[in-house]
Amino acid sequence: MKITLEYIGEGDTVIDATAGNGHDTLLLAEAAGESGKVIAFDIQETAIEHTKALLQEHGMLDRVKLVKDSHEHLEKYLDKGSRPSAVIFNLGYLPTGDKSITTKADTTISSIVTASKLIKLGGIITLVLYSGHEEGKQEKERILDLLGQFSPREFHVAYTSMINQPNNPPEIVWITRKK
Template sequence: MLRRVLPQAKALAEAIIQEGDAVVDATCGNGHDTKFLAGLVGAEGKVYSFDIQAEAIENARTLCSGHDNIEFILDSHGDVDRYTCDRALKAAMFNLGYLPKGDKSITTTPDSTILAIQKLFDRLVDGGRIIIVVYHGHPGGKVERDVLIEQLSQWPQKEAQVLKYQFINQKNDAPFLLCIEKNRHA
């Protein structure tokens, strides 16, 4: 069977992340991706987990208790370069939109998301991936979706492969997945 969007996002991460890797959860939310990534990188790895809402960071800390390989960062993912200390990254994950069960007026924005993607791409190892789940069922989500598609469609093919994974027969603005894989250079 075809994987739904969230399991497919996790499969794209699992396929490349190894113990000891450094990764980013660019939208910490309630911590589910952070916990998933912490399990993949193991005790020797590192997860940088970003959110602009203290509520999200606290929710994630609670969910991820017992994992010592996570650095929770109360800041925009657009500032990722300030925290990763020039460390090579294997992957980054985004779930765009708003905090589930949180304030729906606080959402990710195209400007900070595109900035974060550019900064993360510069830090990715060859073969690394940026995995983005796009929730576009709210007004800001539609704008962010359109900006992402426009920008990523123009990404130079010699630098990266960009995948769009979407079910086209679902109603109610079902989320879809974008994945940017940095090309391997000889």
């Protein structure tokens, strides 16, 4: 998350495509500052409630628009002409929730393509991939296939994994817009 936060300044618009328990949303709200705006998505009411409670506890709720909808619709929640400086996807399932409800390759890929068109010059898209379950494996493979096709003239795409960690640790992708 530290790398992602370096791309966010006071007043920026940022997107948390997977609000989950709200920890990333909170960090994004702090980074965007009082004049910034975070749009946080989740399809699960439980995730929205957890995120809202955490933001209220830290006095950050006024900086965040919570959206109970799929991240594939992120464009319709952005103000016209708005270009986010950062979009973060923490994929998989809600750690404390129903593990049968996971992010899906089709909607995630659609969201990544949309985010790549909307992200401002010099902005970043961060993906945290979890391949320890079947849907996560498929999602990771399809995402990496997609990102391998991104124009090197327009984007830098970096991929990292923890090769000495057991049990399918998370893998991270950073996409920065050059042009």
